[in-house]
Amino acid sequence: MSSIHNAEYQKRELPKKIQTIGLILFGVGLLAVILGYVQDSTRAAFNNIILYVFLASIGLGSLFLVAVEYLSGAVWSTPFRRIPEFLSALLIVLPFVLIPVFSNMSHIFHWMHPEVVSADKILQSKAPYLNSTFFIIRTAAFIFLWLVFYFFIIKNSKKQDASGDQSLTKKNIKISAVFMPVFAITISFTAIDWLMSLEPHWFSTILGVYYFSGSVLAGLAAATIIIVMLNENGYLVNGLNSNHYYSLGALLFAFTNFWAYIAFSQFMLIWYANLPEETFWFLQRWEGTWIIFTIGLIFVRFVIPYFGLLSQPSKMNPKRLLVMSCWILFAHWYDMYWLAMPNYSKDGVLFGWIELGFVLFAIGLVMLLFNQLAKKNNLVAIKDPKLQRGIDFRL
Amino acid sequence: MSEKILYGYTGLFDSPDSITHAAEKAASKGYKKFDVHTPYPLHGMNKAMKLPTSKLGYVSLVVGLSSALAAVLAMFWISAKDYPIVIGGKPLFSFPAYVPVIFEVTVLSASIATVLTMLLIFFKLPNNGHPLHGTEYMKNVAVDKYGILIQAEDEKFNEADVKKFLEECGAVNISPVYFDEEEINHKHKILEPKFIGFLLLTALFTSGISYLTLNKLLYLPPFDWMMEQEKLNPQSTSTIFADGFGMRKPVEGTVARGYLPYAFKGQPEAAGENLVNPLPVSKSVLELGQKKFDVYCSPCHGYHGEGESRLRGQFPNPPSLHSEKVRTWSDGRIFHVITDGQNIMPSYSTQLTAEEKWAAVHYIRVLQRALNAKESDLQ
Numbered sequence: 001m002s003s004i005h006n007a008e009y010q011k012r013e014l015p016k017k018i019q020t021i022g023l024i025l026f027g028v029g030l031l032a033v034i035l036g037y038v039q040d041s042t043r044a045a046f047n048n049i050i051l052y053v054f055l056a057s058i059g060l061g062s063l064f065l066v067a068v069e070y071l072s073g074a075v076w077s078t079p080f081r082r083i084p085e086f087l088s089a090l091l092i093v094l095p096f097v098l099i100p101v102f103s104n105m106s107h108i109f110h111w112m113h114p115e116v117v118s119a120d121k122i123l124q125s126k127a128p129y130l131n132s133t134f135f136i137i138r139t140a141a142f143i144f145l146w147l148v149f150y151f152f153i154i155k156n157s158k159k160q161d162a163s164g165d166q167s168l169t170k171k172n173i174k175i176s177a178v179f180m181p182v183f184a185i186t187i188s189f190t191a192i193d194w195l196m197s198l199e200p201h202w203f204s205t206i207l208g209v210y211y212f213s214g215s216v217l218a219g220l221a222a223a224t225i226i227i228v229m230l231n232e233n234g235y236l237v238n239g240l241n242s243n244h245y246y247s248l249g250a251l252l253f254a255f256t257n258f259w260a261y262i263a264f265s266q267f268m269l270i271w272y273a274n275l276p277e278e279t280f281w282f283l284q285r286w287e288g289t290w291i292i293f294t295i296g297l298i299f300v301r302f303v304i305p306y307f308g309l310l311s312q313p314s315k316m317n318p319k320r321l322l323v324m325s326c327w328i329l330f331a332h333w334y335d336m337y338w339l340a341m342p343n344y345s346k347d348g349v350l351f352g353w354i355e356l357g358f359v360l361f362a363i364g365l366v367m368l369l370f371n372q373l374a375k376k377n378n379l380v381a382i383k384d385p386k387l388q389r390g391i392d393f394r395l
Numbered sequence: 396m397s398e399k400i401l402y403g404y405t406g407l408f409d410s411p412d413s414i415t416h417a418a419e420k421a422a423s424k425g426y427k428k429f430d431v432h433t434p435y436p437l438h439g440m441n442k443a444m445k446l447p448t449s450k451l452g453y454v455s456l457v458v459g460l461s462s463a464l465a466a467v468l469a470m471f472w473i474s475a476k477d478y479p480i481v482i483g484g485k486p487l488f489s490f491p492a493y494v495p496v497i498f499e500v501t502v503l504s505a506s507i508a509t510v511l512t513m514l515l516i517f518f519k520l521p522n523n524g525h526p527l528h529g530t531e532y533m534k535n536v537a538v539d540k541y542g543i544l545i546q547a548e549d550e551k552f553n554e555a556d557v558k559k560f561l562e563e564c565g566a567v568n569i570s571p572v573y574f575d576e577e578e579i580n581h582k583h584k585i586l587e588p589k590f591i592g593f594l595l596l597t598a599l600f601t602s603g604i605s606y607l608t609l610n611k612l613l614y615l616p617p618f619d620w621m622m623e624q625e626k627l628n629p630q631s632t633s634t635i636f637a638d639g640f641g642m643r644k645p646v647e648g649t650v651a652r653g654y655l656p657y658a659f660k661g662q663p664e665a666a667g668e669n670l671v672n673p674l675p676v677s678k679s680v681l682e683l684g685q686k687k688f689d690v691y692c693s694p695c696h697g698y699h700g701e702g703e704s705r706l707r708g709q710f711p712n713p714p715s716l717h718s719e720k721v722r723t724w725s726d727g728r729i730f731h732v733i734t735d736g737q738n739i740m741p742s743y744s745t746q747l748t749a750e751e752k753w754a755a756v757h758y759i760r761v762l763q764r765a766l767n768a769k770e771s772d773l774q
Contacts, residue, residue: 243438264494267491268491268492268495272492274484274485394412394437395438395439
């Protein structure tokens, strides 16, 4: 009969160096961020937007994965569902990340200047949506909604660790069902507000889906990195094996293709219709050194992960899966940079210590946050009714 | 009657794990001709059975790549070579437009080729008889049991051994499968009346439905909303305007884009004095002039301008262009004849642009010079 696994989970302390490295990265990053704001506040604010959409991607993408697991009744991901749960705690940090941007908003969004709007027919007709008050209300409302769902879903999941009450799973399924449409709408409007409105004359109805596809990839890649590292060092339950890795890899592969499909759809329709009010956005990204960066995006975000994850062994081998997840997470930052930065640096790609500082800040923040949550909570949902079936999962 | 021949021994298991273990044991015991049957595909079974990697993937790869290439070449041939039409101001060979076509063709042909190769080559269709057909074993593995079959063809096959082996593995319902040589090799007829009748019925049904949908249903409300639109078609009457015309005349004095009114209508002398040929004499201009002259002028004036008409007397032949009169005319005077017509010759303004007319005038000068060369040309 089926082999018996040891579902007993022994909580182990994470190594101290995670906190040390996290603190160093966070400190160096924070210093660079502050110096960046002192030296060039507009450039720093643009980087801050990239940081915001990047962290929101990981947080929202992770919460989405948790909700999808509840809704679909999936068992294979239950043994490591805690990892995306911890990562979705990034949603709590989002308001603090936005504070410096809000103080520099008028440098970034030129639709915030009344004199620009009064001279521009298009911006006037967009003004009922694109105005500072409604923008801030929207952003605050979205973050509030995300936090509400985050707290309810995560609270129930943690409660189950203590009580083992199975009805909590049912409760979370109901909450997840409500979360899905809220997620769909808020993530689309987040992309419109923070990425599309950098160029308020431009519009692309698919940009919300584009950001969604990247967000799921980012959340999944971040979770996969942590899951592989924890499991290879024995911090999770026994019995997780190549079947689980394969499923993670297959999902990464699927969403890589989904991203390519959406990205190409966006490009092809704009290219085909050839309307000047749409094409200029791509032409901006075809200027100077941006052309290399734009063509590079096809390889960084699609070609390399595609061939990297195509074969079966590449999804089952933890080392190769780890490398590809790191690459996909990098590719998501690359993509966010590509979406936002050409509006600031119109002549060419700009990369300096400010940009690097924001990246270090993000990595350090995720490490510290994860370490903190891992100290307080179990790394495995030990009393989840689906746990044993998840460990026994075979393809 | 032919004898029943032993095909192999079968055994059933209850769980995917136990069948995987049984397959591992069978492989390590050295059985080569054995197979497992499961209600759904089991990952890792090929490893347990020690099967080599399937070659089927190469078929998909080769067919997929070659059909992608074929799609590129076909699109290139169709839209850039054989029938080049500029669409939406795009280059004739515009790759982004081809990507969906390439994608669809690749996926379609690769998947069809894979399935057909699997059926025809690996499964050896249309061989439609198999010893396992209709057995109790097959009915079980198609529902909820996991079965293993060790074929009698195997070198190590030995009834007692196999039975013992299956029992050791924990199989239940261990039973032999026999087959009949004749029955196996019996080819079922494909062209049965029942089958042909079914095909015909299907064809009739689908074509009937298509006909009714396309020719009847789409003309009934509310499905005709694409056809019956609240707009005026060209050449139709209108109740809005007093004169009843759906198509409106342009405002008085409207000039079409790129159209220049001719200032010397009916004034040949004034045209000859005032108009100057704006084109320089160059190879490209003369070639354009020759082309236009050969197309529009030569049917009556002849290829050399001597009035050698190709119209076989249906019209009176025009006078030669080499006469003293025409040779001494100014360029503008000839331009006027082409633009306004003369005697029986109509205006060619609808056929030729001003530039083409001036180029034709240059070419007429070339013809004249060829027949009446100057002294200096001979040196």
